[in-house]
Amino acid sequence: MSTADRFAALSPERRVELLRRLVEAGRLEAVPDIVPPRDPSGPVRLSPAQEDLWVYESLYPDTAALNLCCSYHFDTPVDPADLEAALTIVQGHHDSLRMRIAGEVGDLRVECAPAEPFKLERLDLRGTGVGLREALHAFSRRTFELNGGPLIRGQFITVDDTRATLVLALHHIATDWWSFDVLHRELTEAYRDVRDRVPPRLRRPSVQYADFACWQRELEAAGVFDAQLAWWRDYLANPPRPLAVGPAVPGRGFGVEQVAFRIDARVEAAVRALARERGATVYGVLMTAFAAFAHRLTGEPDLITGTPVANRSAKGLDRVIGYVMNSVPVRWRIGERTTFAELLARFTADFPQLLAHADVPVGRIVRAVDPERVAGRSPLFQWVFMHLPRQESVARLREIADPERVHTGGEHDLIGIVRDGDDGFEASLEIRTDVYAPDVVRAWADSFTTLLTALVTAPDAPVSEAPLVPAPL
Numbered sequence: 401m402s403t404a405d406r407f408a409a410l411s412p413e414r415r416v417e418l419l420r421r422l423v424e425a426g427r428l429e430a431v432p433d434i435v436p437p438r439d440p441s442g443p444v445r446l447s448p449a450q451e452d453l454w455v456y457e458s459l460y461p462d463t464a465a466l467n468l469c470c471s472y473h474f475d476t477p478v479d480p481a482d483l484e485a486a487l488t489i490v491q492g493h494h495d496s497l498r499m500r501i502a503g504e505v506g507d508l509r510v511e512c513a514p515a516e517p518f519k520l521e522r523l524d525l526r527g528t529g530v531g532l533r534e535a536l537h538a539f540s541r542r543t544f545e546l547n548g549g550p551l552i553r554g555q556f557i558t559v560d561d562t563r564a565t566l567v568l569a570l571h572h573i574a575t576d577w578w579s580f581d582v583l584h585r586e587l588t589e590a591y592r593d594v595r596d597r598v599p600p601r602l603r604r605p606s607v608q609y610a611d612f613a614c615w616q617r618e619l620e621a622a623g624v625f626d627a628q629l630a631w632w633r634d635y636l637a638n639p640p641r642p643l644a645v646g647p648a649v650p651g652r653g654f655g656v657e658q659v660a661f662r663i664d665a666r667v668e669a670a671v672r673a674l675a676r677e678r679g680a681t682v683y684g685v686l687m688t689a690f691a692a693f694a695h696r697l698t699g700e701p702d703l704i705t706g707t708p709v710a711n712r713s714a715k716g717l718d719r720v721i722g723y724v725m726n727s728v729p730v731r732w733r734i735g736e737r738t739t740f741a742e743l744l745a746r747f748t749a750d751f752p753q754l755l756a757h758a759d760v761p762v763g764r765i766v767r768a769v770d771p772e773r774v775a776g777r778s779p780l781f782q783w784v785f786m787h788l789p790r791q792e793s794v795a796r797l798r799e800i801a802d803p804e805r806v807h808t809g810g811e812h813d814l815i816g817i818v819r820d821g822d823d824g825f826e827a828s829l830e831i832r833t834d835v836y837a838p839d840v841v842r843a844w845a846d847s848f849t850t851l852l853t854a855l856v857t858a859p860d861a862p863v864s865e866a867p868l869v870p871a872p873l
Contacts, residue, residue, distance in 0.1 A: 412438075415618055419622030428756070448625070451508060469805070469806035472801040489586075490583065588796050609720055609723075636780075643698050657831055708786055729781050786818075816829055
């Protein structure tokens with residue numbers, strides 16, 4: 401047995417004792433990167449990250465910001481019973497899709513409902529005058545009942561005589577976007593088996609989310625989170641003020657809108673070339689450009705952006721459906737003469753440390769740092785960036801349906817997303833419309849592309865000198 405396997409075979413009490421010794425010795429890097437099996441006889445508490453989401457939901461019970469939704473469009477007739485059978489198979493293998501929350505504040509527990517057939521709601525739009533977008537919006541905005549209710553729902557929408565759409569909504573407390581990648585892959589496989597009337601090939605993952613939740617509680621009990629928080633307090637000492645570009649949009653209620661744009665293949669090639677040349681990643685180049693973009697729009701020399709991290713390096717976590725990811729703050733200090741190359745080198749050097757302290761949920765980081773807060777807006781960071789490489793599961797899913805994310809959002813003011821595409825990058829700026837006007841953000845999309853082009857073309861020039869406005873033709 402390996403050292404990690406021997407550690408996992410210990411009792412929870414013994415593991416916590418050994419973890420405490422590592423914390424006391426200042427050896428957080430020696431904490432095993434594993435998920436030990438939980439004691440099946442004991443209760444399962446919410447993970448610390450789940451508990452933070454539960455608190456958020458209790459403060460804002462009528463929001464759909466924590467709903468994660470995806471639709472699957474079929475252009476040829478499909479039997480909804482086959483989809484229900486496929487979802488039944490997937491749900492049976494993942495306890496997190498059958499979880500219910502019980503207990504009181506301070507002792508919130510997870511219970512697993514028995515495996516039962518998955519039932520889709522049915523909606524027929526023919527002759528109703530209701531469009532598909534309207535139906536998807538209405539479905540995605542329905543809130544979940546966290547006090548014992550199911551945390552996944554699905555609807556089969558008949559669009560016309562040939563077209564149909566499946567839409568799934570899950571509460572964030574039961575999933576994350578990596579989990580949707582797992583769901584896509586397994587739904588595709590299960591659906592094919594059901595459709596072809598062959599025995600299902602899917603197998604239950606050896607690691608379940610309950611194992612991860614119990615492991616997180618062991619890390620918390622041993623003081624690992626407290627030790628990581630000490631690092632975050634130092635890194636984020638005297639946090640800067642919230643990011644803002646102008647005043648809030650007057651007379652506009654809460655809403656979410658996505659401004660899509662493309663970054664051409666020439667710029668993509670320059671991004672990848674710079675990453676190779678400077679020993680960075682494509683994500684690192686794009687993330688640093690997003691920070692430079694935030695700096696140029698806001699004028700802030702000291703700012704914090706957020707970025708999601710998968711937190712799935714431990715063996716077996718790659719197949720887990722559940723809230724495993726974390727969002728970590730990244731601090732940027734940009735002077736008048738700071739070059740893009742300097743900013744990228746600093747981020748490349750610092751990012752491993754950010755990941756090494758990313759076990760502690762972001763909600764705990766926020767409470768420890770206690771930044772300036774603005775009512776109704778995300779504390780510590782308001783702008784988030786993510787880079788999405790090609791997903792094999794999406795390519796496989798497209799063989800049976802065309803997947804599309806249904807946007808709910810609202811937790812952050814602006815989310816920049818760059819996806820690897822077939823001919824350049826596919827990008828979007830997702831905004832809260834009560835904070836930023838969509839027509840203004842459409843101009844920002846051009847500005848980001850212009851700035852990124854200049855930064856990767858001349859990385860040793862000061863960030864402050866890179867153009868934001870496209871040159872006239």
